[in-house]
Amino acid sequence: MAKGKEIWVSKFGGTSLANASQIAKVKDIVFADDRRKLVVVSAPGKEHKEDTKVTDLLLTCHKLVEQGKSYDEPFAIIRRRINEIASALGVGLDMDKELDDIYARLSQEKTADFAGSRGEYLNALMISEFFGATFVDAGQIIRLTEDGRVDEETYEIAEKVLKTIEGRIVLPGFYGTGPHGGIQTFSRGGSDITGAIAARSIGADIYENWTDVSGIYIADPRVAEKAGPVAKITYREIRELATIGASVFHEDAIAPVRKVGIPINVKNTNDPSAPGTMITSSRDSKKDHLVGVSGKKPYRRLVVEKFMLDRYPDAAKAIHGIIEQEKLVCDVVVDAFDTIVMYLATDMDDAGADELVKKITETVDVDICDMSEPLVLIGVVGEGMDLEPTLMERIATTISTLGFPLTVVSASLPIKRLFAVPIDAYAPVLNAIVDTIVSD
């Protein structure tokens, strides 16, 4: 590649690579612009709704190995899918030899990480051959820590290898080498992380993330029909949306590129001319104040009150201790003088809720201890939040018109407003908020 020319890293997800015709579409996209130098691929995903992803089939094989059972059945499906793709693409590689090798190693290596990684490996082999590109094994350049995160040394190792390669590169996503030398995978959906690492290592100008939707939507379009994609969103906004349940982008995939300011462009393989969404470090939030709304459920709100609670630190400690003992996850806590309010991420039933109240009141001398009905926490996010001083009022009016109770959880976070409504209010409330944001 000529010096000074832009480099793009393009990652394609499993549905974009589920069969040969999808892969042919991907080739057209890649070859339409020779800045697309490095392509990161997922394993073949679902071709039809009722299909199982190749990664899941491989993990099933591994489970059967562990149980000492035959894994011939799921493996036969993998073999069929890989052979179908290879023959439709006219790939000259001996895929049966590769598959035989994997079949044998599944029962020798007996690790879920090895099994899970092979879908990406096989897909990258076939796609590199189909593209006439160089295949680089992720095990050679991606390093993971014991707990499955990116090992910082990876960037240097990857840079050294990738920068010497002329022409296009195809790199399998999702896996690398762990601290003890074996194959290790990231968490599910982890090919996004590989793409981010590759983008940073090669010094990419853009990290393209190709999926089957035209970008990041203002809300889950399965719940709110009118929700469309946003043109620009910041890394910070993405993070805030993820904390309240939006599965917008693999969170760990943001860190590598955020650090060096490489923008991520989320695009749709089935609609390549759509601009998609740009994830950047900053955006003009004066124009679009808000970028998204999402909800997370189920929660229960625990309210404990004691007169002069602030004078009894042991009481507060005991309450927090019980929550810990019960292994309850508290996502939001408001400690204020005589009151502690906790939003517990739990699907406990009413009997469980009564039990917890009993435990607290029997242990600590409190005036009020109350658990709410199941709730959904809804967050509205945008860097232009300060320019929306009446937002919470508008939302409150909308929700009361719908006839649902609303509790404001936090109106003081920098770029997020957080409130809670009963579970059955989720869809109508989300739709009403989307209407408000879209019509602004």
Ligand code: ASP
């Ligand atoms: N194939 C892996 C999964 O299904 C990784 C990925 O697609 O990003 O989770």
